[in-house]
Amino acid sequence: AQTVTQSQPEMSVQEAETVTLSCTYDTSESDYYLFWYKQPPSRQMILVIRQEAYKQQNATENRFSVNFQKAAKSFSLKISDSQLGDAAMYFCAYRWDSGTYKYIFGTGTRLKVLA
Amino acid sequence: DSGVTQTPKHLITATGQRVTLRCSPRSGDLSVYWYQQSLDQGLQFLIQYYNGEERAKGNILERFSAQQFPDLHSELNLSSLELGDSALYFCASSPGGTQPQHFGDGTRLSIL
Numbered sequence: 001a002q003t004v005t006q007s008q009p010e011m012s013v014q015e016a017e018t019v020t021l022s023c024t025y026d027t028s029e030s031d032y033y034l035f036w037y038k039q040p041p042s043r044q045m046i047l048v049i050r051q052e053a054y055k056q057q058n059a060t061e062n063r064f065s066v067n068f069q070k071a072a073k074s075f076s077l078k079i080s081d082s083q084l085g086d087a088a089m090y091f092c093a094y095r096w097d098s099g100t101y102k103y104i105f106g107t108g109t110r111l112k113v114l115a
Numbered sequence: 116d117s118g119v120t121q122t123p124k125h126l127i128t129a130t131g132q133r134v135t136l137r138c139s140p141r142s143g144d145l146s147v148y149w150y151q152q153s154l155d156q157g158l159q160f161l162i163q164y165y166n167g168e169e170r171a172k173g174n175i176l177e178r179f180s181a182q183q184f185p186d187l188h189s190e191l192n193l194s195s196l197e198l199g200d201s202a203l204y205f206c207a208s209s210p211g212g213t214q215p216q217h218f219g220d221g222t223r224l225s226i227l
Contacts (some may be wrong), residue, residue, distance in 0.1 A: 035215060043203060044117075045158075045218035052213075090158060101146065101209070102171040103216065107157040 002027045006106035012095050014053045014114050020053045020067075021077045021109045023092030030054075033095045034068065039108070040088040048090070051075065079111075087113045118142065119120055119208050119219035127225045133194040136222045139206030146170070147189040148216055149181055150205040158205065164189055165211060193224070201226045 003026045025034070036048040046100035051059045051068050058066050063083075067076045079086055092106040118141035126134055140147050149161040160173035164183035175181075178196075183189040193200060203223050207216040 011129070032214070033213070037218075043223075044220055045205060045207070047215055048219065050215055101211070102163060103148065103160055105150075105158040105160075 002029070002033045002094055002096070002104055004092055004104050004106040006090075006092055006109050008109045010110045010112065011081070012112045012114055015082055015084060015085075016080055019082055019111065019112065021079075021090050021092075023075045023077070024095045024108055025073050025092075027073070027094065029096060034066075035093040035095065035103075036066070036077045037091045037093060037105075037113075039091065040085075042083075044092075050078065054105070057109065066107060071088045082113050084113050084115060087111055117217040117219065119144075119206060119217055121204075121206050121219035122220060124220065125148050125225070127227060128196060129227050130196055130198060132196050133192065134196065134224065136191040136193070136204050136206075136224075138191070138206030138208075138219060140189070141217060142204075144208035144210050144217075145187065146209045146211045146216070147183055147187070148207040148209075149175075149189070149191050150207065152203040152205060152221075153199075154202070161191070169174045196226050198226050200214050200224065 026070045032053045034051045038046045049097045063080045089108045091108045120139040140161045146202040155221045161175040163171040181191045205219045205221045207218045209216040
């Protein structure tokens with residue numbers, strides 16, 4: 001069965017510094033998508049970035065980038081120039097690229113940004 | 116604003132009762148997902164519908180049921196409520212295919 005593991009329950013970063021959040025997953029599928037979602041204190045779920053497994057190039061969205069290592073089944077999120085507004089829970093998610101397009105979420109990493 | 120609308124935002128009820136949560140997907144989205152998020156937990160996938168048909172089922176209790184109507188809105192019905200059902204219930208929608216899902220703001224259910 002597919003699983004998603006976020007081994008860091010909580011991380012802290014100084015404002016303007018860089019932080020990396022880890023995510024590993026387990027699957028026997030070859031085609032899938034990976035996502036990072038942000039959940040601020042408002043509890044909204046906001047899509048941060050996504051990566052298609054068939055693409056070797058790492059996805060980038062402004063200050064957010066990923067390090068996707070398919071063979072190692074690792075999908076980490078790097079946040080550069082951290083801002084106070086980045087403080088949130090971050091969830092890694094895996095999605096089958098099959099008929100159901102079902103998602104599995106990790107347990108989340110709480111990111112604190114220190115002024 | 117994600118375009119996904121969930122009502123009500125908050126719901127307080129008692130054990131043993133039944134409630135209905137409603138979700139209107141983004142315009143054009145055919146797929147609707149339901150998730151449960153208990154306090155300080157991750158999201159548990161409950162069920163997915165695509166264009167009115169059930170597509171995938173997760174860890175959804177038998178006391179819970181859902182449906183997607185011809186106008187594509189969806190309802191999640193929770194019955195014989197227990198204290199442990201207190202959670203934030205999210206609906207998400209997507210066009211289907213390779214497009215990502217977008218979440219509503221959730222319905223916070225409190226069981227007293």
